Amino acid sequence: MAGERTIRIDALTRVEGEGALYVRTRNGTIEDLRLQIYEPPRMFEAFLRGRSLEEVPDITARICGICPVAYQMSSVHALEQALGIQVTPEIRQLRRLLYCGEWIASHTLHIYLLNAPDFFDCDSALQMAERFPDRVRVGLRMKKHGNQLLEALGGRAIHPVNVAVGGFYRVPRADQLRRLIPDFQWCLDAAQDTVRWVASFAFPDFDRPCELVSLVHPDEYPMNEGSIGTSSGERIAVDKYEDCFEERQVPYSTAYHSLRRPAGTTYLVGPLARVNLNCDRLSPVARQLAEELPVSWPSRNPFHSIIARALEVVHAFDEALQIMRNYREPSQSRIAYSYRDAAGCAATEAPRGLLYHRYAVDAGGKVTEAKIIPPTSQNQAQIEADLRAWLPNVQHLTDPALSRACENLVRCYDPCISCATHFLTVQIDRI
């Protein structure tokens, strides 16, 4: 096909939030390629200033309805660092448990409702359910139990109300967690079965060099703490994040692009990066499964993200079960603290990857500065780089098939466009 060709997807579907994709090629060479994020800005960093620091986890949760816990976790850890608070091991465990709930709910949503339909040329999970009703029901049931864990610990699944600076407003009673155990045992089996199912999908052959970035921790699968690891073997302290990664604004998107400093190269965050860098710290059940699969780790094929996500669901059910079985109600739900003029930062692993927060607070307990770098804005430049690398493999397709193929690749990243957009440069029109 000679001459100019334009692929324009005005509304990406089965992603969270709203974006578009524009590709122009001439004689088979890419002239222009943009992942456009046109979500309206909500400007969280601006209105957080002046709010009391206790409100921060409730407010930042509203950046994203799919991963509110991630925002709550990164914000409380950053604020605790600023205030010099050390939480107890019991609180730390409960936070991991809460994060397990969110990983389960978010990952099963993506696997079953958003991503798997691509592998069967279906438009939606409802359409896929006509062919595989039992599969979809299993997926929805796992998601439901993930939500029940969020409800038990957080009061509700979307925007939980129980996360506080210093710990929790109230710790769960033992029976609230214990009664989830039988369903979680069922889910642990269902999750393993899900891994085998998704690993049997037909994956495009697309391995390309790229840098993987995730938290790493010496003795646990990373969630709430650790240093920042890369596939080139670096270990970066979280408080050096802004020295090693930078954000650049591009004119066609309302979200920033993140790049490695000083090289200006792209990198990938999320389940694929986490599994690759932490495979040996997956729970025993998940690790054994990872080894049995026809995929070998490390894998840099972005289409394998669905397998990484499924493995993390196994891990999350397994770890959640362990925590719930050993749970005894701690005497202290929250650590007391006093205000001071200080700054703190933290990174945790949101379902979609590294989520960095930094805050400055004053002696009156008010936020004076906030900075939030969500995973999707870190992946955005990598998604574009992948599309550039992948287009030659699919150029022969008809326009609709090519559009679909591009959209499938974008979707592998589980981009959360609502998150990516919360901070951008805006032009104010007076009405």
Added chain:
Amino acid sequence: MAEKPRLAVLKFASCDGCQLALLDLEERLLELGESVEIAFFLEASSRIEPGPYDVALVEGSITTPHDKERIHEVRRQSRFLITIGACATAGGIQALRNWADHEEFLRAVYAQPQYIAALEKSTPISDHVRVDFELRGCPINPSQLYEILRSLLHGRRPRTPAHSVCLDCKRRGTVCVTVARGIPCLGPVTQAGCGAICPTYDRGCYGCYGPAAQPNLVSLTSHLISTGVSQQEVVRTLRGFNGYSPEFRAESDRLAPP
């Protein structure tokens, strides 16, 4: 097939949490899929059907010139338009910009060139078009959404209770956090619907379901101030997820004229 009512789910400035509530219906979602045609729901389906729609669920507030136009088109295409959540119903947390000094706001936070347009205010859908029903909450309660859709399917007008969270605490037998522990709580002026969650987690309600019917705000804020909560803090509490709702806005503006 052709007679199934057609449902559209549309998004403006929001966090996706309220549309996620629809997906959180889980098995009830599959059941719903049998009786309605999901004609437009970008987050869940790649099938994009043009209007008209029988029911439109609208999430998010109006914050850009483009969205200000788009909502009129959505209205034209929709027989029954329901706003879902605090963003769509009251402007959402992003309506905090409505009290900000925009020049300072921009100078302080955004050093980069300006590429996209945003309106000075984040406004609820009802400021722009007629709304047939408003579902409260940040996020909405999936069960309330389900009940509303079922009512519509059966040709009934949807209803949600308009009493306060405070009353739900009494019904649940939750010990009052204000009386027992002196924790400030917006429960007496906030609409029920969440199940009165926060007080059962030993914290005060922060008003995420917006004002209850005829809320006595002056009496609540006077009480808070008399117990030593600073006026500034009371204002900040009112200016939350539903801060731009007429009732909360009037009271916070009375205490701190903009």
